[in-house]
Amino acid sequence: QKEVEQNSGPLSVPEGAIASLNCTYSDRGSQSFFWYRQYSGKSPELIMSIYSNGDKEDGRFTAQLNKASQYVSLLIRDSQPSDSATYLCAVLTGNQFYFGTGTSLTVIP
Amino acid sequence: NAGVTQTPKFQVLKTGQSMTLQCAQDMNHNSMYWYRQDPGMGLRLIYYSASEGTTDKGEVPNGYNVSRLNKREFSLRLESAAPSQTSVYFCASRNNSPLHFGNGTRLTVT
Numbered sequence: 105q106k107e108v109e110q111n112s113g114p115l116s117v118p119e120g121a122i123a124s125l126n127c128t129y130s131d132r133g134s135q136s137f138f139w140y141r142q143y144s145g146k147s148p149e150l151i152m153s154i155y156s157n158g159d160k161e162d163g164r165f166t167a168q169l170n171k172a173s174q175y176v177s178l179l180i181r182d183s184q185p186s187d188s189a190t191y192l193c194a195v196l197t198g199n200q201f202y203f204g205t206g207t208s209l210t211v212i213p
Numbered sequence: 214n215a216g217v218t219q220t221p222k223f224q225v226l227k228t229g230q231s232m233t234l235q236c237a238q239d240m241n242h243n244s245m246y247w248y249r250q251d252p253g254m255g256l257r258l259i260y261y262s263a264s265e266g267t268t269d270k271g272e273v274p275n276g277y278n279v280s281r282l283n284k285r286e287f288s289l290r291l292e293s294a295a296p297s298q299t300s301v302y303f304c305a306s307r308n309n310s311p312l313h314f315g316n317g318t319r320l321t322v323t
Binding site for chain 1: 316
């Protein structure tokens with residue numbers, strides 16, 4: 105069983121819409137959760153981290169964590185073409201990070 | 214402030230050749246990691262070093278060796294490259310924080 109699961113997409117949304125990305129994880133002992141954005145041919149860059157249940161907002165991005173359901177999500181409001189990328193969910197368990205395979209997002213102008 | 218620096222950026226090897234991928238960080242991080250990224254497989258941990266002087270295997274260590282040369286540097290060695298090791302390799306570091314990634318090394322083994 106994979107540690108971290110994401111829908112691979114591709115997910116397409118029109119410019120200005122809300123993009124919703126989802127992630128589930130298998131280890132209840134996981135303590136920290138992250139969303140990375142990766143443009144084609146580039147390295148992953150951190151966009152959000154969340155450590156406790158609930159919502160965390162940063163500009164157009166909102167991360168949501170539900171530890172009981174072992175579920176993490178990322179909402180991108182007012183999506184822009186520059187948001188087109190692959191979004192990686194990462195979970196820290198002990199001293200190791202586990203990554204999902206990523207969701208490809210395309211924002212259509 | 215360079216962050217995490219990887220060299221080389223690109224490399225082509227023939228099967229059986231050896232090489233070392235270099236990684237250095239200037240953020241005074243204790244932990245360093247090597248990942249490989251393959252299409253449809255996501256990022257998979259090869260080896261990590263929780264602190265200077267220690268290294269541990271990750272999910273896919275076979276065919277690789279590592280050296281934590283000092284706090285700044287963590288190298289990855291392929292002793293006898295195989296086509297299955299064609300991948301993009303990322304080095305990352307952290308200190309009780311999210312991972313910070315280098316720009317990656319794209320390796321092709323023919």
